[in-house]
Amino acid sequence: MHDPRSAAAAAAVMLPFEGPRGPRPRKALSTRNIFIYGTLLLFAFYYLLPLYVMIVTSLKGMPEIRMGNIFSPPVEITFEPWVKAWSEVCTGLNCDGLSRGFWNSVRITVPSVILSIAIASVNGYALANWRFKGADAFFTILIFGAFIPYQVMLYPLVIILREMGLYGTLWGLVLVHSIFGMPILTLLFRNYFTSLPEELFKAARVDGAGFWGIYLKIMLPMSLPIFVVAIILQVTGIWNDFLFGVVYTKPDVYPMTVQLNNIVNSVQGVKEYNVNMAATLLTGLVPLFVYFVSGKLFVRGIAAGAVKG
């Protein structure tokens, strides 16, 4: 049967008539296609335009920006705005650029992601497999809390942090991120652990494993995908936060978004649009990187907000 001729002969026998088969081919340029692709391209243009403008502006020199329009590509490409935004631009008295905010954001994001996921995964596990009396009541309050405007809880948290001696410090902000990340993450982990087969849990119980043993040896290794989703969700969420950063930290530990806003919206000095755009791009780089690398998992992460218990 590997002879192509015999295969063709067999096909000829099986098919009594030769002619076009399969669904009727569509014309490539039908009105329908023009409408679909036209609309999609139009929207793609709207979504891509700001990114393009950001990149182009950040590569121009200031004289060129004053002369030309914002859409024209740079005549002379210069990376000076990027260097300036990263290491020279001033906020207040500090003139060491956005790098300060970047490292602050790293030092905030890493512990916040680890702490919030550690707490929420154990919580979700307790809710899914070791439910105790009253647990659901707390969980309901927690989920309700996700919808309460943060503004209501801003000041009480200032008092709590001040009492703990953490107000204005990096660790205070880490704690705040862990608290406000808890509702959605707990929901995510609870739903995932509930979906795992119960026999697994029961077998481990029969073998004498306890609460922490089952969590560390069985649940943790089995739920790596959901941990990745949680990490994506938290890294982008915490990196992009502005409100908590500005409320709970002081200028020398401001996260990158707050510093960026202070740089661009500062009223002093001449506006350097190219440096501003380079700084804006630098701030968006980390979440954009996470987005493009994670692909489908990112979608799962944001859809987690829509998952219902």
Add this chain to the structure above:
Amino acid sequence: MAAEGRPNQLFRNLNSKIASIPMILTALVVFAGGTIWTVIYSFTDSKLLPRLNFVGLDQYERLWASSRWIISIQNILIYGVCSLVLSLLIGFLLAALLDQKIRFENTFRTIFLYPFALSFVVTGLVWQWVLNPEFGLQSVVRSLGWTSFTFDPLYNQEIVIFGILIAGLWQGTGLVMCLMLAGMRGIDEEIWKAAKIDGIPTWKTYVLIIIPMMRPVFITTLVLIASGIVRLYDLVVAQTSGGPGIASEVPAKYVYDSLFLRQNLGQGFAASTMMLLTVLVVLIPWAYLEFGGRRKNA
């Protein structure tokens, strides 16, 4: 171990309870406690520091007499209605188009969704630059020969909120599209085939069959968008700082400014309580429909 002899209710499942302490503390102290604390102190005359000197509804009367607050409310209403309607419309349209078995679906989806990964600060600053009347969109159109063209929303008190809306939609519609697309993919192919056999036109199938079937998706999306609208803050701060004048103020900014810039705690608490009230008006009927009905079945 005293608990071994006679099982004590408190020590049963002890590890689970210890593990849940962070959740219990967060739920009780921060979420419930913090909310109640703020509501109580909204009836006091706290200025620089919170103090329990009750003055009744004084703060609320002053709040509703303040033009800054009235403008904030008007802005959030305009922004809220427009952003809800438009993001649902655009999100649904894009999802329906992507659902037509088209080429480059992944590319389009990636393009529509990437702004959602960016922060509101970045979004606000980019659009501040694109809408800059001196160098941005307006000057480009003018240089093409249409010299009287005027589009400077960020410098015009009348339409500044729409300038913010453009940026807000740019950032958020990708999410709506994604949720809608997931909803459409969950609908059985057979329904499409049946509608086609009956000769129902595509648009009619969407309106009469698909949209009613996607009701849960719409409700979830609605709740997500609505809770985002109430929180609108960073975008305004980055894009206009509430200007020109106070034309683009929003409630969340009123709260922040009262609490941390104007040392007027009582006003901040009263304003945030109003925000809470608005959310509860939306949330309670939804929670009742969503979870009240299900418990009856279970």
